[in-house]
Amino acid sequence: xxxxxxxxxxxxxxxxxxxxxxxxxxxxxxxxxxxxxxxxxxxxxxxxxxxxxxxxxxxxxxxxxxxxxxxxxxxxxxxxxxxxxxxxxxxxxxxxxxxxxxxxxxxxxxxxxxxxxxxxxxxxxxxxxxxxxxxxxxxxxxxxxxxxxxxxxxxxxxxxxxxxxxxxxxxxxxxxxxxxxxxxxxxxxxxxxxxxxxxxxxxxxxxxxxxxxxxxxxxxxxxxxxxxx
Numbered sequence: 001x002x003x004x005x006x007x008x009x010x011x012x013x014x015x016x017x018x019x020x021x022x023x024x025x026x027x028x029x030x031x032x033x034x035x036x037x038x039x040x041x042x043x044x045x046x047x048x049x050x051x052x053x054x055x056x057x058x059x060x061x062x063x064x065x066x067x068x069x070x071x072x073x074x075x076x077x078x079x080x081x082x083x084x085x086x087x088x089x090x091x092x093x094x095x096x097x098x099x100x101x102x103x104x105x106x107x108x109x110x111x112x113x114x115x116x117x118x119x120x121x122x123x124x125x126x127x128x129x130x131x132x133x134x135x136x137x138x139x140x141x142x143x144x145x146x147x148x149x150x151x152x153x154x155x156x157x158x159x160x161x162x163x164x165x166x167x168x169x170x171x172x173x174x175x176x177x178x179x180x181x182x183x184x185x186x187x188x189x190x191x192x193x194x195x196x197x198x199x200x201x202x203x204x205x206x207x208x209x210x211x212x213x214x215x216x217x218x219x220x221x222x223x224x225x226x227x228x229x
Contacts, residue, residue, distance in 0.1 A: 006207070006221045007192075012228040015052075015195060022193060022226050023056035026132060029189050033131040034066040040131040041068045042101075043179065044093070045144070046075075046085025049136050049193055054093035064100035068127050069093065072135055073145035073167075073178035074106040076113045083174065106164075106177050113166035113177040120177070121164045128163070133187035137216045139198050141206045145169075145178035146215035156180045157211050157218055181211070181218040190223035192216075200227055 012018035026042075033040035044050060071085050079086040086107065094103055104124060108116040137143050146156055147169035156165045161180035168175050184190075194203060203225065206214035 006223075008224045010224060010226050012226065015228045018193070018195075018226055018228040019052045020056060022191065023053050023060070025224075026053070026057055026134060026191065027060035027062055029132045030067055031062045033188070034063050037066075039066045039068065039127075041070060041104075041127045041129075042132045042134075043070050043072055043130045043184070043187065044089070044134045045072045045136040046088055047136055049195060050134060051088065051092050053134070053193070054089070058093050058096045058098035061097060064098050065102075067098075068102040068104055069098075070104040070124060070127070070130075070179075071106050072133075072143070072184065073176055075173075076107065076116075076166075076175040076177060078109070079105070079107055113175055117164050117166065117177065121162065124179075125163055128183065128186075130183070130187035131189065133184060133190045135184065135190070135192055135219060137192060137194050137199060137203065137206075139202050141202050141209070141214035141216045143192075143216045143219055144184060145172070145176035146181060146218070147172060148213055148215060153212065153215065157215065158182070181215070184219050185221070190219065192220070192223050192225045194225070194227050195229070197229060203227075 074085050075083050077083045110116045135143050145167040150167045150169040152165045152167050161182050167178050206217045211218040
């Protein structure tokens with residue numbers, strides 16, 4: 001992929017190399033964000049891709065007490081569920097040195113995300129903007145829970161969208177809750193990590209598509225894209 005004017009595309013020879021280097025980059029970004037006694041909000045994805053990065057990042061020596069961690073999105077299931085992104089974080093990121101970080105939950109024990117959003121949103125907004133964003137992309141060009149065809153996608157892509165929205169989409173087994181595009185896009189530092197030829201092809205396609213068809217394109221401007229086969 002040629003370097004796009006909107007993104008910095010970084011290609012790695014091996015996935016292990018990408019994982020190691022991205023973990024170091026994220027640690028450096030967080031160190032810079034808390035320099036001088038400041039605080040940082042670090043937003044991360046769920047799924048299988050970031051796990052190995054979390055395994056390394058949690059061991060870095062930085063002032064984790066000044067770091068708050070929030071997901072890009074969450075499935076509306078109990079945090080003990082195997083389907084919960086929170087469970088992944090508690091097992092692979094919020095451990096070792098990173099156990100000192102503050103976790104900002106995107107779930108509450110109520111029936112629907114619509115009921116839970118008001119209190120969740122209030123806490124999240126106290127910490128914005130996001131200092132460092134790590135995000136991923138599906139082969140369908142979704143990011144967070146901004147799915148093509150999602151029931152609240154148009155609202156989530158709007159410049160005046162609220163901080164959080166519920167999202168339901170074909171193929172998503174549960175209702176979701178997601179940070180909206182304007183919140184993700186205002187992050188001070190953005191890193192997209194993708195693996196495999198299928199996702200590289202999808203990313204190349206997304207760059208030239210409207211946001212409603214390729215929601216990832218709404219978050220790409222100014223991002224560093226890290227890819228390995």
